[in-house]
Amino acid sequence: MPLNIQRKEVLTYGISMALLLLLLKWLEAHFIVFNYRLEFFVGAIAIIFMVLGIWLAVKLVKPKLVIRVVEKEVYINNLKPGEINQKEIEKFGLSKRELEVLALIAAGLSNEEIAGKLFVSLNTVKTHSSNIFLKLDVKRRTQAIEKAKRLNIIH
Amino acid sequence: MPLNIQRKEVLTYGISMALLLLLLKWLEAHFIVFNYRLEFFVGAIAIIFMVLGIWLAVKLVKPKLVIRVVEKEVYINNLKPGEINQKEIEKFGLSKRELEVLALIAAGLSNEEIAGKLFVSLNTVKTHSSNIFLKLDVKRRTQAIEKAKRLNIIH
DNA sequence: ACCGAAATCACCCGAAAGTGTGAAGGAAAA
DNA sequence: TTTTCCTTCACACTTTCGGGTGATTTCGGT
Numbered sequence: 001m002p003l004n005i006q007r008k009e010v011l012t013y014g015i016s017m018a019l020l021l022l023l024l025k026w027l028e029a030h031f032i033v034f035n036y037r038l039e040f041f042v043g044a045i046a047i048i049f050m051v052l053g054i055w056l057a058v059k060l061v062k063p064k065l066v067i068r069v070v071e072k073e074v075y076i077n078n079l080k081p082g083e084i085n086q087k088e089i090e091k092f093g094l095s096k097r098e099l100e101v102l103a104l105i106a107a108g109l110s111n112e113e114i115a116g117k118l119f120v121s122l123n124t125v126k127t128h129s130s131n132i133f134l135k136l137d138v139k140r141r142t143q144a145i146e147k148a149k150r151l152n153i154i155h
Numbered sequence: 156m157p158l159n160i161q162r163k164e165v166l167t168y169g170i171s172m173a174l175l176l177l178l179l180k181w182l183e184a185h186f187i188v189f190n191y192r193l194e195f196f197v198g199a200i201a202i203i204f205m206v207l208g209i210w211l212a213v214k215l216v217k218p219k220l221v222i223r224v225v226e227k228e229v230y231i232n233n234l235k236p237g238e239i240n241q242k243e244i245e246k247f248g249l250s251k252r253e254l255e256v257l258a259l260i261a262a263g264l265s266n267e268e269i270a271g272k273l274f275v276s277l278n279t280v281k282t283h284s285s286n287i288f289l290k291l292d293v294k295r296r297t298q299a300i301e302k303a304k305r306l307n308i309i310h
Numbered sequence: 311a312c313c314g315a316a317a318t319c320a321c322c323c324g325a326a327a328g329t330g331t332g333a334a335g336g337a338a339a340a
Numbered sequence: 341t342t343t344t345c346c347t348t349c350a351c352a353c354t355t356t357c358g359g360g361t362g363a364t365t366t367c368g369g370t
Contacts (some may be wrong), residue, residue: 053208
């Protein structure tokens with residue numbers, strides 16, 4: 001139990017103590033104390049000093065610290081994993097179809113496979129990918145993948 | 156000052172109080188108390204109850220609750236970003252040079268650019284990348300990127 | 311000293327990717 | 341209604357990629 005007793009508080013306590021003893025002396029001198037039963041007198045003293053003790057302790061004892069550690073999950077980039085950055089997409093003006101193609105490119109599909117999956121011709125996929133590269137300002141599909149992943153345009 | 160007085164503690168205090176009063180009675184009954192001066196007796200009572208009060212207060216003062224929020228970074232896959240999975244690399248038997256080439260492929264470089272960066276010929280880079288595709292069991296560089304990133308072989 | 315893996319390079323060929331241009335239909339906006 | 345954008349497709353052409361084969365050098369381990 002760490003007691004952080006400061007000089008000022010001790011002084012206050014000392015003065016209180018002295019005053020109480022003075023009162024005691026006065027009571028003894030005037031024989032008033034013996035008008036009451038000894039138990040009552042002792043009980044009063046006990047209560048007074050106990051209250052004083054409680055007051056002292058509450059005043060001076062450093063509050064107990066209970067540290068409750070709460071873990072807060074923090075995602076890097078303010079983005080939950082797998083979340084896409086809509087603002088970046090709008091910034092580059094990528095259309096819905098172009099995003100589909102971009103995602104499939106990043107998945108490692110060839111243009112022909114993409115064409116098959118989207119039910120369009122190979123030439124269409126080529127056009128889309130060319131437009132993607134233009135809008136993203138890249139030269140190759142691998143660069144497009146890198147940039148798109150870095151900017152959270154695709155997961 | 157919030158006092159959190161619990162039933163058990165109050166009981167303990169009550170018993171202590173009763174014992175003390177019993178002691179007092181006994182002392183009074185045996186007239187031992189009057190062998191000493193009244194001030195000493197009262198002082199003893201005062202000190203005892205003050206200590207009791209202090210003890211009570213210290214015991215019962217509600218501990219101050221401090222909530223400490225610890226930010227915990229959350230990563231997918233138990234791997235820190237940029238951390239690589241050495242076991243996967245060994246599983247595929249990728250050499251050091253092949254890893255370099257793989258990283259540059261994933262960075263979006265062309266074979267020629269990789270050759271320039273590694274001070275080797277274009278044919279060497281082609282050989283490396285072919286071996287990479289064989290070891291990773293993929294057909295294209297984009298597939299290699301996808302697989303390598305998924306398995307944390309590269310960042 | 312020898313072996314095997316790694317790294318280097320060359321050449322050829324076919325496949326895939328990317329460029330440029332043009333065009334047509336449809337939907338939404340001005 | 342006109343314009344703009346999206347989507348679709350074609351064709352020709354260039355570049356890059358990837359497979360196959362073979363060769364040389366270097367380096368660590370037995």
